[in-house]
Amino acid sequence: MKVSVNVILASLLVVAFSSNVIADEVKPEDAIKYRKSVMTVMNWQFKPLGAMVKGDRPFDKDVFIKNAAYLEVLSKMPLEGFIAGSDKGETKAKPEIWAEMEKFKGGMEKLQAETAKLAQVSKTGDMNQIKAQFGETGKTCKACHDNFKSK
Amino acid sequence: MKVSVNVILASLLVVAFSSNVIADEVKPEDAIKYRKSVMTVMNWQFKPLGAMVKGDRPFDKDVFIKNAAYLEVLSKMPLEGFIAGSDKGETKAKPEIWAEMEKFKGGMEKLQAETAKLAQVSKTGDMNQIKAQFGETGKTCKACHDNFKSK
Numbered sequence: 001m002k003v004s005v006n007v008i009l010a011s012l013l014v015v016a017f018s019s020n021v022i023a024d025e026v027k028p029e030d031a032i033k034y035r036k037s038v039m040t041v042m043n044w045q046f047k048p049l050g051a052m053v054k055g056d057r058p059f060d061k062d063v064f065i066k067n068a069a070y071l072e073v074l075s076k077m078p079l080e081g082f083i084a085g086s087d088k089g090e091t092k093a094k095p096e097i098w099a100e101m102e103k104f105k106g107g108m109e110k111l112q113a114e115t116a117k118l119a120q121v122s123k124t125g126d127m128n129q130i131k132a133q134f135g136e137t138g139k140t141c142k143a144c145h146d147n148f149k150s151k
Numbered sequence: 152m153k154v155s156v157n158v159i160l161a162s163l164l165v166v167a168f169s170s171n172v173i174a175d176e177v178k179p180e181d182a183i184k185y186r187k188s189v190m191t192v193m194n195w196q197f198k199p200l201g202a203m204v205k206g207d208r209p210f211d212k213d214v215f216i217k218n219a220a221y222l223e224v225l226s227k228m229p230l231e232g233f234i235a236g237s238d239k240g241e242t243k244a245k246p247e248i249w250a251e252m253e254k255f256k257g258g259m260e261k262l263q264a265e266t267a268k269l270a271q272v273s274k275t276g277d278m279n280q281i282k283a284q285f286g287e288t289g290k291t292c293k294a295c296h297d298n299f300k301s302k
Contacts, residue, residue, distance in 0.1 A: 030195070033191055037187075037191035041228065077221065
């Protein structure tokens, strides 16, 4: 009966291993929903800053500092949502992201660096510096969207 | 012709003022989309920590510290999405949120405090402390969902 027991044990091991993998597995649709949500949150935090920079809304230093600090942290979050297999589905992400992942990562790191600078500069309250850095940050958004996001 | 000019100027002022107000106005549906997105992002960051605490996934101290730090910042974000008028629409938010806003804010502040503690405790790498604090954090999620979220 030794063989049977080994077979049973082996089967149990496979089941245990599979369930562990399943528990840890991320579905592509969840990754897509996650990264789109990060972008929605970033857009919400970014928009009032744009309105202040353009003069459509009175400058509020506290709100600017708060939102820019949030953006600094948020900018680190999207990348982990671009998992393998999440190029298909309800997404405008271009296949170029996965084909040129190093370039895409570089773009994300540039965004992280520019939002960190924006968070720093916002503390000065100096609108000239803020405007310039807001422009630099916006450029990094646009560069990635132009290269990696479908219209 | 002086009156006509004044009328034209007044009209222009009204248009300018209106467009300024419109530019700054937040639509209830955008606020709903924003706060749901924050919750989606929080859930994404929270889930792997739950799997680690339960033993469904091997403990990875770096991932735990990273996600807990994100959650500390993310926990500050939902509240601003519960604007007046956003109780109707594609939302499970109960009217009690607006009727008992101080209680709701208190719940959010409790979540902020507990995620901040989780971020601190995660740095120790001590699973007993981490498990206990993960439990406390989860309770604050549940308390608000029970009181303020429709099934």
